[in-house]
Amino acid sequence: MEGRIIDVKGNKLYIEHHNPFEGRPTIVFLHDSLGSVQLWRDFPAKLSEVTGCNVLVYDRLGYGKSYPMFTHERPVNYMELEADLLNDLLIEMNIDNAILFGHSDGGTIALITAAKYSERVKAAICEAGHIFVEDVTLKGVYDAWDAYKTTNLPERLQKYHGDKVEMLFRAWTETWTRDDYRSWNIEHLLKHITCPLLFIQGEADEYGTLDQVEKTVSQVSGYAEKYIIPGIGHTPHKEVPELALKKAAEFIGKFF
Template sequence: MEGRIIDVKGKKLYIEHNNPFEGRPAIVFLHDSLGSVQLWRDFPAKLSEAAQCNTFVYDRLGYGKSYPMLTHERPVNYMELEADLLNDLLTEMNIDNAILFGHSDGGTIALITAAKYPERVKAVICEAGHIFVEDVTLKGVYDAWEAYKTTNLPERLQKYHGDKVEILFKAWTETWTRDDYRTWNIEYLLKDITAPLLFIQGEADEYGTLDQVEKTITQVSGSAEKYIIPHIGHTPHKEVPELVLEKATAFIRENS
């Protein structure tokens, strides 16, 4: 799939858009806090083929092949701002029948986008997203910071993010562990989600408890279902891709 850089309100983002299925929705993939287009690997292509949908994948600003962030300092509402930018991006690309598939931070951004821009979103698949901060989340972030200092994690990330690694890693870890971020919560937005929702989570997710799932699916206004996978951690689409593909395909076919 050919990729390119586009300018969205002054932000230069790397995108890949594959549009083989005329008249079908586009699955928009939203990566996690250390992710990128490349790190999705072949999952978008496989889901596209199985669900007979088009795909749209992009690197958030500061990630992958997109242009760098100017600073690692983020406002508390940075994911709400990411949702606004996603709306601008989808407007630029003339995508108005999006099925959002977001992982971790990307899952949260998917929920916020569905709440704020319901006319654009056909369905939502939220994988391991967060709607509030938990102690287990902070432990996961601190563990990742320790790994960054003591292992070859920086070098592994550099393969995907180049010289942007230090800023994006600080942007993630320092934001989530700031005192003023402890009260971050998007539950107030959930009632505005009317699109069908599938929430996927590993039962052993090291970044969030099943409270994230339950409190989400019980507060949205549209139909919602959960898919909890035993013995699986924070990245089900990598740990058990065949299970996630099967469930996501069935959900998309039912809601498109």
């Protein structure tokens, strides 16, 4: 897929758009808090192939090949603002039949976007997303911060994010560990999700418990199913890509 930079209300975002299937939905991939288009590797292309759906993958502002963040300081509702920007991106791309596939922060953004913009979002796959803050989540963030200071993690991230690494890492870790972020919660939005939802979670996810899954699928208003994978951590699409691909394709095939 060829990539390009587009301007969405002053935000210069890197996108890759593969659009060969006329009249079919577009699967929009939303990366995690340290992710990028490149880090999805071939998963989007494979899901496109098995479902006959178009694909849009993009780097959020400050990530990958998109332009840098304006500041590392984020408001508590930063993921709701990302959902608003995603809706603007969908409008810009003339996509009104999106299937969102989001991982971690991207999963949360997928849930929020599905709740707020149902006219454009026709289904959502949330992989390891969060709807509230847990102690295990904070432990995962602190562990990542230790790894950033004591290992070659910064150098490995620079391969994907260039000179934006320190800002995006601070934006993630400092936001999640702030006192005012402890009460962040989006459960009030879940009842507005009416499109079909699949929640994928590794049973050994180091960033969240199964409460995230159960409380999500029980509070949405539309069809919802969960897929819990034993012995798997925070990134099922990388740890067991064949299982994640098969389940996502099966879910999409039910409705499209």
